[in-house]
Amino acid sequence: MQFEVWAPQADRVTLQCEGAARALTRDPERAGWWKGEATADDGARYGFALDDGPVLPDPRSRRQPDGPDGLSAVVDQERYRWRVPWPGRELPGAVLYELHVGTYTPEGTLDAAAARLGHLVELGITHVELMPVCPFPGRHGWGYDGVSLWAVHEPYGGPEALKRFVDRAHELGLGVVLDVVHNHLGPSGNHLPSFGPYFTDTHTTPWGAAVNLDAPGSDEVRAFLVGSALAWLRDFRLDGLRLDAVHALYDTRATHFLEELSAAVDHLAAEVGRPLFLIAETDLNNPRFITPRTENGLGLHAQWNDDFHHALHTALTGESQGYYGDFARDPFAALAKTLTGGYFHDGTYSGFRERHHGRPLDRARVAGHRLLGYSQTHDQIGNRAQGDRLSAHLSPGLLACAATLVLTAPFTPMLFMGEEWAAGTPWQYFADHTDPALAQAVRRGRRREFAAHGWAEKDVPDPGDPATRERSCLDWSEPERVEHARVLDWYRRLIALRRDQPDLTDPDLADTKVAYDERARWLAFRRGDVRVAVNLGKEVAAIPLGSRPALVLAAWEPVEAPGADGVLQLPGESCVVLSQP
Structure with missing residues (x-):
């Protein structure tokens, strides 16, 4: 088979494969590339020595059996026999579920996680969003300090385990999304700088030198990242990628890296004949990320919407520290603004940033499904000092209200693993x-x-401390307990309603109409013929819904439809979904 590597600064490159050394030759058609032939079967160990340096793993390694510092291993992508023909599952109408392989089960493997996917089918989930699976030093971690961007963490089971996971998910009708990190690599186990200018000091990031997207040598770096993304989608049959912190991808070139990536993914989707999508994490509130390329946008298909989370969190908890301060003065007004306009900061002044921030979405052109809405994520839980979930502080009724707002809002909803049964386990930072x-x-x-x-x-x-990770593993006995089972049933009912009521997946942001009372702590909104009301206060709230007859579709506490006066009497810390044609 042919081995090749980009090492533009090397004078000599030697392939070490299964204990034998072979000098590579320069590729006359690609500047900086070296290539050579060697006999190697699936699993063969190999690496590259640059000049007189040590043997290093392949930057495009598909497997690192001994971790990021060990030799690479050859992977025959045709060896795995896919069981399930998969037509794909698109993002509109989806309900996503963020899952960390290492704590979804005590075993912390892809095979163990696959064995628990039936739970998600019963819940009504459409797509599993895996947190990063690229190799990182050690056994347990969040995955955001990964290296070897084409490989799968060996303690999770390696590349074939990921294929088995995806195959099982597709067998159950679940799409699979993978979180990938292009903005930085881990602090240890990163050998890319030895091979070429993968990083640049032209820009700086919170993690150090920036990935080189616009300095000399950046053509190959961009191709490296695009190739990695396409490999996940093609070789592992994934349905989409979540792109971590794209605001830290510094690129001054006329064609932004994300535009190049989105074009390549759309081309691959046409080639393989199934929908593929990209979801950005960004705090810039810049609609250009999710604007089509034909309209001078970057062409990403969706983005996480932290503004909705922050507004909802402050309304539920009253917290006002850090970035919550911008939302805490009038949290219900902030929540109403995000429900109807997507962003809260759309050019408004941010006290947290001490400057104006964001710009408005064009609601006539941006569909609601392009924004992901959530009450909890790995970041918003794990970046707290003790990794405490909302369930550690809120009553079951308030948790039900949070679920109602997420699952009936005009966004693509996303859950964080365990929230559907009010998990009592924290999710803490471990490495x-x-x-x-x-x-x-x-x-x-x-x-x-x-x-x-x-x-x-x-x-x-x-x-x-290993106990930090162990505390963060889900307790699968909890869903059987009464107090958790009731919350789980509520999530199932809401997701079923979302599936059965077309108005709840209507992509028109402008069609959402909101009313609220900041002091009484209630909020209600209309989406077509569906009415949603939540009461975060402790007392019964009188909520005017209009005089038309209404039918209760789902209620956390027993509640009667509004009478002739059109006023809904909603118990404290409770919620209801009604049909009011």
């Missing part, structure tokens, strides 16, 4: 760094960060 100095630096840095906000060191979990 299994093999470098003791790095592990100590992470521990001290996290505790120092939260000490500034009044947390005692002993109350901030040690990321490197």
Whole structure:
């Protein structure tokens, strides 16, 4: 088979394959590339030595059996026999479920997670969104410090385990989305700088030097990232990718990297004959990310909407620290604005940033499904000092209200694993760094960060303590308990309603009409013939819904449809969904 590697600064490149050395030759047709032939079957170990340096793993390695610092292994993509013909599953109408392989089950493997996918089918989920699976040092971690962007973390089961997971999901009718990180690589195990200018000091990021998207050598770096993305979608039959923190992809070129990537993904979708999509994480509130390329946008298909989360979180909890401060003064007004306009910061002043932020969405041109709405995510839970979920602080009724707003809003809803049964387990920050100095630096840095906000060191979990990860694993006995089963049933009912009521998947943002009372703590909105009302206060709320007859479709607490006066008497910390043609 042919081996090749981009190493533009090397004078010599040697392939080490199964203990034998072979000098590679320059590729006359591609500047900076080296190539050569060697006999190698699936699983053969190999690496590249540059000049007189050590043998390093392949930047495009498809498997790292011994972790990021070990030799690469050849992967025969044709070896796996797919069981399920898959036509794809598009994003409009979807309900996503964010899942971390290492804590979804105590075993922390893809095969163990696949065995639990039936739960998601019963819940009504359409797509599983896997958190990153690229290799990282150690066994357990969030995955955002991954390296080897074409490979699968070996402790999760490696590449064939991911294929088995996807095959099983497709067998059950579930699409699969993968979270990928292009804006930085992990602090250890990253050998890309030895091969070429993958990073640049032209820009800086919170994680150090920026990925080189616009400096000399960036053509090949962009091709590396695009190729990785297409490989996930093509070789593993994934349905979409979630792109981490795209606001940290610094690119001054006329054609932005994301535009190039979205064009390549759309081309692949046409080639394979099934829908493929890209979801961005961005805090810029810039509609250009989800505007089609034909309209001078970047052509991404959707984005996470943190503004909706922040407004909902402050309304539920009253918290006002950090970025919540912009939403906390009038949280119901903020929530109403996001429900009808998508962004809260659409050119408004942000006290948190001490400047104006964002710009408006054109509601006539941007469909609601292009924004993902959620009450909890890995970030919003795990970046708290103790990784505490909403269930640690809110009553079941308020949790039901949160679910109602997420699952009936005009956005694509996304759940974080376990929230559907009000999981009692936290989801804490954990990292299994093999470098003791790095592990100590992470521990001290996290505790120092939260000490500034009044947390005692002993109350901030040690990321490197195995117990931190163990606490974060879901407890699969909980859904059988009465207090959890009731919340789970509510989620199932709401998702079924979303599927059965066409108005709840109507993409027209402008069609959502909202009323609220900040002081009485209730909010109601209309989507076509569907009416939704939540009461976050403790007292019964009188909510005017109009004089037309209404039918209760689902209610957390027993409630009667509005009488002749059109006023709904909604119990405290409760919610209802009605049909009012």
